[in-house]
Amino acid sequence: MLFDDVRLAQLEALSAEELDELLFGSIRLSRDGTVVCYNTFESRLSGLSKDRALARNFFSVIAPCTNNYLISERFMTEPELDARLDYVFTRRMKPTPVTLR
């Protein structure tokens, strides 16, 4: 599965182990933003171990850089969401351009 081609519905069907085999970062969240799955790729990139990520709120604790109307607000308010966005993550405080889906 490639980042650009994969459909979100396909990702939803994968198990945690299958997510770990992806070659892009993948974070599964519950409706209120709690991290349910945090795959290996993402963990390596961010420097954040899985057990430190799981069960925390993604927008306020794990990735506060996403806490604005562009990302967290859309996630919390829009019932259906499938968007693509160029963004900047601050992995270990270094500006890291990313593309989000």
Add this chain to the structure above:
Amino acid sequence: MTEQSTADDTQSLLQFVYQFPVAVLRMNGEGTIDLINPRAAALLMALGVQFQPHQGWSILEAFDPALAEMVRDHLTSPGLVAEQRPVERRDPRGHAYHLVVTALMVEAGSCMIAIEDVTKRVLQERQLQHERQNLAVVLEALQGYFVLLLDLKLRITAPNRSVERLLGPDAAVAGRAVSDLLKADSLQPVDLEVQAELAIRDGWASFEAEYSSADGGSIWGDTLLTPIVDEAGAPSSFVVVARDVSERRRREAALIDDALTDPLTGLLNRRGLIARAAPLVDEARLGRPLTLAVLAFDIDFFKKVNDSHGHDGGDEVLRHFGQLLKQQFRRDDLVARRGGEEFVVLLRDVPVDVVMSLGERARQLVENTPAPGKGGEIAITTSVGVAFSAEVIDLEELLKEADVALYRAKAEGRNRVVRA
């Protein structure tokens, strides 16, 4: 320190810094932003900044050109470049952000920029300002009401027109205790501190109070006192709203007076006498010895006056008689027209010999002062019956005794004072 614990410490540190409530980034002289915390990224992305790590200068110039200039000037000298600099920006949606920026040259060629988002605070203050202005407009427009804002010690916090309009130009002075506005010797005094405590306990306190007005008179205010509470629920100030009910009270007082007053003479009528005498009777019942004298007056040959001078003449005589009695007796004495041509005076705590001499003087005054009539003066005399008791228990009894004495005065030739 094992490698693992160092790694753990680093993770903890990262997590701690991630939560930092201020946006922070670091830029070097070439314009490379090499460190940026999550909040800064969130903010810059929200502002629609096209973020390229090597384009620090263009990012800074787009953000705040003057600041970019100041940083350039400071590149070689460590120290504070700008402190708490207000910057206002709009995001692509048009929403305004109020930011406060501090820039610091950490060392030559390395600049740290901290940005604090104070939008919420600014908007709250603007809202508060707006509400204050609204209140000012309302205060100006009030008619027949006044509104006052007080601090916790019940002192006026700001003057306003509504108070000036009702109580006069110098009434609402900031810092003045609101109790100063109350009339000093009011017959219905109010303890504002007690009312304030009630207001805090119940959420409001309602009472009528007499306020001094500029012309030396007073205004009755139907008053509502409410506390304003802060976020923690503790009272922080008070609001007073008072409605001018002076007219209503005057009318009520007049109504009461009308019921108890004889319209012709202005004296108490029969009902009024009983009403005003009631407290005295109560006192007597409580066992407090009461010295009372009753003087019962009856104008001699009043029927003849009516026949000779008509009802107008009769009325004139009655009015005149009432006046004379008022002249003779003190304000505290009860002087009443019992009905027809009968009058009664109640004297309290007057020794019996003084009562008799007062009665005699009244009789003389009536005899020597004819009533002015349309067709000429109308001469009259009066009979007086006196009853006196140093230990009154029953007022009715005393009145009856006076009547008996009055009857004897008539029988013995009229125009005289007889004691029971």
